Amino acid sequence: MDRRVIFPNKLLPYLLVAPQLAVTLIFFFWPAGQAVHMSLLSQDAFGQSVTFVGLDNFKEVLSDPDYIKTLWRTLIFSGAVAVCALAPALLFAVMAERVVRGATFYRTVLVLPYAIAPAIAGVLWLFMFSPSIGILAYGLKKLGVDWNPRLDGGDAMLLVIMAAAWKQISYNFLFFLAGLQSIPKALLEAASIDGAGEWHKFRTIVFPLLSPTTFFLLVVNIVYAFFDTFGIIDAVTSGGPAKATEVLVYKVYYDGVHALNLGSSSAQSVILMAIVILLTAIQFKYVERKVHY
Amino acid sequence: MKLIRRAIASAIVGAALLSGNVFAQAKPVEIQMWHALTGLGGETLAKYGDEFNKMQSDYKVVVSFKGQYPEQRAAAVAAFRAGNPPHIMQMFDAGSGDMMGASKAIVPVSEVFKRAGMQFNPGDFIAPARGYYGLKDGSLLSMPFNVSTSVLFYNKDAFKKAGLDANKPPATWPELIAAAKKIRTSDASACSFTTTWLAWIQLEQLGARHNVGLGTQSNGRGGLNAELNFSNPLYVKQVQTLMDMQSDKTFSYRGRSNDASAAFQSGECAMITQSSGAYGGYIRDAKFDWGVAPLPYWPDAKGGPYATTVGGASLWVFNAPNRSVSEFKGVAKFLDYLKSTPVMTDWAKTTGFLPATNAAFKYLNDEGYYAQNPRTAVAIGTLANGKQGEHTGGYRFGRWTEIRDFYHEEVEKALQGKQSAKEAIENSIKRGNVAVRAFEKTASQ
Numbered sequence: 229m230d231r232r233v234i235f236p237n238k239l240l241p242y243l244l245v246a247p248q249l250a251v252t253l254i255f256f257f258w259p260a261g262q263a264v265h266m267s268l269l270s271q272d273a274f275g276q277s278v279t280f281v282g283l284d285n286f287k288e289v290l291s292d293p294d295y296i297k298t299l300w301r302t303l304i305f306s307g308a309v310a311v312c313a314l315a316p317a318l319l320f321a322v323m324a325e326r327v328v329r330g331a332t333f334y335r336t337v338l339v340l341p342y343a344i345a346p347a348i349a350g351v352l353w354l355f356m357f358s359p360s361i362g363i364l365a366y367g368l369k370k371l372g373v374d375w376n377p378r379l380d381g382g383d384a385m386l387l388v389i390m391a392a393a394w395k396q397i398s399y400n401f402l403f404f405l406a407g408l409q410s411i412p413k414a415l416l417e418a419a420s421i422d423g424a425g426e427w428h429k430f431r432t433i434v435f436p437l438l439s440p441t442t443f444f445l446l447v448v449n450i451v452y453a454f455f456d457t458f459g460i461i462d463a464v465t466s467g468g469p470a471k472a473t474e475v476l477v478y479k480v481y482y483d484g485v486h487a488l489n490l491g492s493s494s495a496q497s498v499i500l501m502a503i504v505i506l507l508t509a510i511q512f513k514y515v516e517r518k519v520h521y
Numbered sequence: 522m523k524l525i526r527r528a529i530a531s532a533i534v535g536a537a538l539l540s541g542n543v544f545a546q547a548k549p550v551e552i553q554m555w556h557a558l559t560g561l562g563g564e565t566l567a568k569y570g571d572e573f574n575k576m577q578s579d580y581k582v583v584v585s586f587k588g589q590y591p592e593q594r595a596a597a598v599a600a601f602r603a604g605n606p607p608h609i610m611q612m613f614d615a616g617s618g619d620m621m622g623a624s625k626a627i628v629p630v631s632e633v634f635k636r637a638g639m640q641f642n643p644g645d646f647i648a649p650a651r652g653y654y655g656l657k658d659g660s661l662l663s664m665p666f667n668v669s670t671s672v673l674f675y676n677k678d679a680f681k682k683a684g685l686d687a688n689k690p691p692a693t694w695p696e697l698i699a700a701a702k703k704i705r706t707s708d709a710s711a712c713s714f715t716t717t718w719l720a721w722i723q724l725e726q727l728g729a730r731h732n733v734g735l736g737t738q739s740n741g742r743g744g745l746n747a748e749l750n751f752s753n754p755l756y757v758k759q760v761q762t763l764m765d766m767q768s769d770k771t772f773s774y775r776g777r778s779n780d781a782s783a784a785f786q787s788g789e790c791a792m793i794t795q796s797s798g799a800y801g802g803y804i805r806d807a808k809f810d811w812g813v814a815p816l817p818y819w820p821d822a823k824g825g826p827y828a829t830t831v832g833g834a835s836l837w838v839f840n841a842p843n844r845s846v847s848e849f850k851g852v853a854k855f856l857d858y859l860k861s862t863p864v865m866t867d868w869a870k871t872t873g874f875l876p877a878t879n880a881a882f883k884y885l886n887d888e889g890y891y892a893q894n895p896r897t898a899v900a901i902g903t904l905a906n907g908k909q910g911e912h913t914g915g916y917r918f919g920r921w922t923e924i925r926d927f928y929h930e931e932v933e934k935a936l937q938g939k940q941s942a943k944e945a946i947e948n949s950i951k952r953g954n955v956a957v958r959a960f961e962k963t964a965s966q
Contacts, residue, residue: 270962270963271963272622272623272960272963272964273598273619273623274598274601274602274623274625274626275601275602276623276624276625276626276964277963277964359775360775360783360784360787360789361783361787376773376774378774378775378776378780379774379933379936379937380937381937466777468776468777468929468930468933469776469930469933469937470929470930470931470933470934470937470939471930484595485591485592485595486591486922486923486926487920487922487923487956488594488595488598488619488920489923489959
């Protein structure tokens with residue numbers, strides 16, 4: 229028996245999805261289409277002389293050694309952010325799992341940073357580590373560390389990685405906690421009876437069973453580091469010093485808004501679009517199949 | 522009796538006419554003005570908009586803050602492309618070359634006044650600003666508004682503590698280096714010297730101060746085909762000086778734009794090369810005795826110290842297909858109000874910017890303002906009364922904001938020890954010329 233609900237009115241389903249479709253078309257497809265269109269043009273900022281140049285902008289971008297450097301920098305940055313956001317989150321989740329009294333309180337506190345806007349998170353870290361006024365920079369100076377993220381590219385990179393990772397820890401924490409709770413207790417108890425220590429249990433049972441969650445979070449964190457860290461970088465370093473913290477998404481903004489180089493900026497955003505499509509495809513293909521909530 | 526009756530009658534008629542006038546009047550023409558001034562400057566500008574609106578009823582000026590200069594410019598570009606740019610936009614010095622290239626997007630200020638049928642004399646503005654924002658025929662492209670130049674601020678308390686004469690600030694770079702060393706060895710302050718606006722001061726202002734150019738075609742003012750050529754040993758020496766001072770720990774790099782300002786204001790750094798526009802902020806917030814000195818120069822350079830050049834921003838008028846004559850008239854009226862002596866003198870006194878017009882300067886001078894506030898007189902002294910030369914009148918290159926950042930990046934690399942001073946300058950020129958050529962390609966029709 230066919231149990232599908234049949235709408236007598238052919239128009240109604242379309243009407244019902246229309247608002248959603250309209251939002252997607254206006255706020256996603258239209259600007260994306262504009263970006264693709266502009267990536268094929270060469271023009272001045274005011275649009276007084278516009279010429280079609282085909283794929284010249286892409287050729288220019290991909291043969292620009294600065295762009296390749298930025299690509300590598302972005303990979304390093306994303307990898308570091310993912311690791312720095314995943315490892316503590318896992319530790320916190322394992323610890324929070326064991327807390328009996330006040331568990332809700334701990335969990336709530338650990339989730340709080342996720343509610344903070346990226347730019348605010350950036351400014352918080354900027355103040356703490358500002359060479360002139362920052363309390364932690366003051367401490368570092370007392371310890372004899374020559375800390376100056378305004379000049380030292382390594383210091384600056386460290387600062388944005390910490391700020392970006394810090395904000396993401398809460399999100400990872402939630403998923404790890406859920407993952408931990410879904411591990412069958414019987415397995416752990418059996419292991420205990422066999423005399424396995426805490427570390428041994430974690431290494432041989434908990435971590436392997438968590439791997440789908442970990443893999444999912446790895447992809448999500450890399451996507452986050454690629455695209456959502458703009459606010460932090462803009463607030464903390466503006467991509468400096470000497471481009472040391474300029475990642476791909478920041479370069480799109482700089483070349484478009486500061487340098488008014490619209491062709492190159494559009495080409496770069498089309499490349500970024502391709503990357504995000506690729507990452508999403510990977511996530512759908514490998515992750516969605518394996519993660520069980 | 523008759524007279525009184527007549528008076529009453531005419532009063533009634535007059536009142537009727539007046540009120541009738543109010544009712545019959547069309548909606549005032551709206552004039553949009555965008556600016557990028559934060560804090561005191563922005564508030565003061567908004568106040569002038571309100572006052573202008575109260576003075577007359579034909580036009581209504583809407584003054585709005587649209588973010589920092591690059592964001593504001595991007596917003597204006599988008600608005601222009603959509604056919605509805607602001608009427609007036611405030612644009613900083615470095616953006617002038619880009620605005621000039623947009624010949625269809627802007628209407629020169631001289632032309633705006635002509636269309637409005639109003640008097641406009643570019644000669645009213647102080648000569649350095651006139652040269653910077655003007656054309657060869659003497660007409661003005663944009664109206665100079667917040668005018669500043671670069672000076673040296675120094676902490677008198679720290680100078681005394683280091684055993685230096687607090688009333689004799691360093692006039693030359695060697696003197697500044699010696700003073701910085703003394704401050705360092707006596708531990709009078711944690712940091713001896715820093716600078717804001719790296720490219721604007723250590724490249725552009727330095728060039729003007731020694732009458733050395735930045736590019737061909739009289740610093741880009743002669744045409745879009747100009748090339749950057751600031752490979753003069755002076756520029757290399759300046760970067761080398763900063764590098765040497767950094768390794769002596771007498772110079773501390775604190776970021777590109779105005780980031781270093783906090784280090785002087787908190788008393789951490791004893792000397793800072795800075796925009797004269799910082800004056801108002803230091804008056805309010807610095808809790809120590811400080812002085813202002815002209816930007817230091819190199820005594821071995823030919824011809825001695827020249828004038829510094831103009832910084833700050835000017836007001837540009839946008840064109841659009843649907844702009845009416847009455848809108849241009851309103852723009853001209855408001856600009857005329859802004860450049861009037863009462864507004865200009867109030868602006869200079871409130872914000873610490875320099876008066877943009879000769880009349881306002883004369884008024885302040887006659888009033889004894891500069892005699893009472895000698896610290897504000899320093900900037901106008903080096904800008905307007907300094908020795909003028911071929912290269913003191915400023916420069917004009919497209920994409921200069923980006924080129925400034927090339928310089929920032931290359932000098933930062935040199936300060937990180939990754940390249941020499943000479944390489945920093947050479948790379949800036951090389952990268953700058955690519956941008957200048959790309960601008961020429963898209964800007965010339």
